[in-house]
Amino acid sequence: MSSFHSLPPPATFNVDDRNAAERWREWRERWKCYAVTIELSKKTPEVQVSVLLTVIGPEAHEVSSTFQLSDEDQKDQNAVLAALERYFHLSKNTAFERYHFNIRAQIDGESFDQYVTALRHIAWDCDIANITQEEILRDRIMFGISDDKVRDRLLRERNLTLERTLEICGVSEVSIAQQEEINRVLESKVITVSAKLKDPVGRMKPVTDVHRKLEETDWITDCRFCGKSHRKVKEVCPAWGKRSSMSGATN
Structure with a gap:
């Protein structure tokens, strides 16, 4: 007869x-x-359940304690397993599994048989046999929307309904439109402020102390020394004083 310690048990289950x-x-x-x-079937029903709940780990054990099972079912390993099956089946993210199913493509080095097997495993969680018209529409919206951030938001929702999908997508669209309007207003203000800071020929106004004291009209265009436009102050002319012919001249 096999011993309980002859084979390591499965790792505890992460709920x-x-x-x-x-x-x-x-x-x-x-x-x-x-x-x-380990020939567990040869043990009493109480021992079978006890071993199961010990191996499965404290988190899953705690989940099982919330099940409304009869005294008889609490001592039946198959009844406890069936209850756990129902619990994890209901808690799965079917929308996510269907999305994963629809985007699953054959990968490099994967044979066709391997690919089909992988699809079968995913399909098991998709609950396709019980799909409703609203779920089909919900899934199509989630697969088809262009905003990846919104799709990620939908995929993180558990028990995602069509109504909730429409709500999330609608709110997101309104939020984007509002943000675009805010950006337009801010951009308009920036342009207005920038225009006030520019000189008559479209260049940013100098901001040194000496320049701030001058009026907007104190500009010269086509300076006879440098050929450029600038304030009527000799210090801002790049050519003033650099040629002997200009010695002593001012703008």
């Missing part, structure tokens, strides 16, 4: 895993192999 439904299916398969190997 907070984003893909808990998929992980649960994998965990249950490992548990079945483990239970057969």
Whole structure:
């Protein structure tokens, strides 16, 4: 007879895993192999349930304690497993699984058989057999919208309904429109302020102390020394005083 210690048990189950439904299916398969190997069926029903709840880990054990099971079912391993199955099936993010299913493409080095097997595993969590018209519309919206940020927001929603999908997408569109309007107003103000700071030929006005004291009209165009436009102050002319012919001249 096999010993309880002859084979390491499956790792404890993480109930907070984003893909808990998929992980649960994998965990249950490992548990079945483990239970057969240690000949758990030869033990009393109470011991079978006790071993199951010990191996599954404290988090899943705590979840199982919330189930409304009869005294008889609490001592039945299959009844406890069925209750856990229902719990993780209901908590799965079906919308996310369908999105994952629809974008799953064959990857490099993956055979066709491997690809189909992978799709079958994903399809198991998609609950396609029970899909409704509202869910089809919800999924199409989520797959088809152009805003990746909104799609990410939808994928993080558990038990996403069509009504909730429409609400999130509608609010996002209004928010974007409002932000664009705010940006236009701010841009208009920036342009207005910038225009006030520019000189008559479109260049930014100098801001040194000597220049601030001058009036807007104190500009010269086509300076006879440098050929440029600038304030009527000799210090701002790049050519003043640099040629002997200009010695002693002022603007």
